[in-house]
Amino acid sequence: MGTTILVGILALVAGVALGFFIARKTMMNYLKKNPPINEQMIRMMMMQMGMTPSQKKINQMMKAMNNQFK
Template sequence: MWPIVIAAIIGVLAGVVIGFFVARWYMKKYFQDNPPISADMIKQMMAQMGQKPSQKKLNQVMASMKAQQKKEK
């Protein structure tokens, strides 16, 4: 009886640890492929700050954000 209980506890703990790392890997990959901020959001933020965003400025901001993401890897 005790070996079954101990095996079940070890199995549950191993599942939790493996699940944590799989979920962490998946979320990193998801946010890398789908950044949480878009060009439209940047355009709205710049408009709220009183700036008239040009396409050139939006492209510069997006490029700097992508460069920062690559640097963090």
Template sequence: MGITIVVGVIALLVGLVGGFFAARWYMKKYFQDNPPISADMIRQMMAQMGQKPSQKKLNQLMNTMKNSQKNNK
């Protein structure tokens, strides 16, 4: 009975720690593959600041963001 409880507690702790690191790894990978800011969001932000962005400018900003994410690995 006592060993069953100890094994259960150890299994619970290992599962919690393993789950935490697995979820952390998955979320990092997800946000690297799918950045939370899209070109439409950048276009809206620039429009709110009174600028009319060209497609070339939007592409440059998106590429800069992708490159900075790759460099932060």
């Protein structure tokens, strides 16, 4: 009786840990393939703020965001 409960608890802990790491890896791969913001979004955001976006500034912002995700 006692070993059955112990095995059940160990299986539950192992399942939660394994599920967490699999979900984390899957989410990281998804974000790498589909970044949450792209150049068009940055360009529109800068224009809404009244700035004239240059390609150099957009590239700097994209590089900063990519470095943040790594």
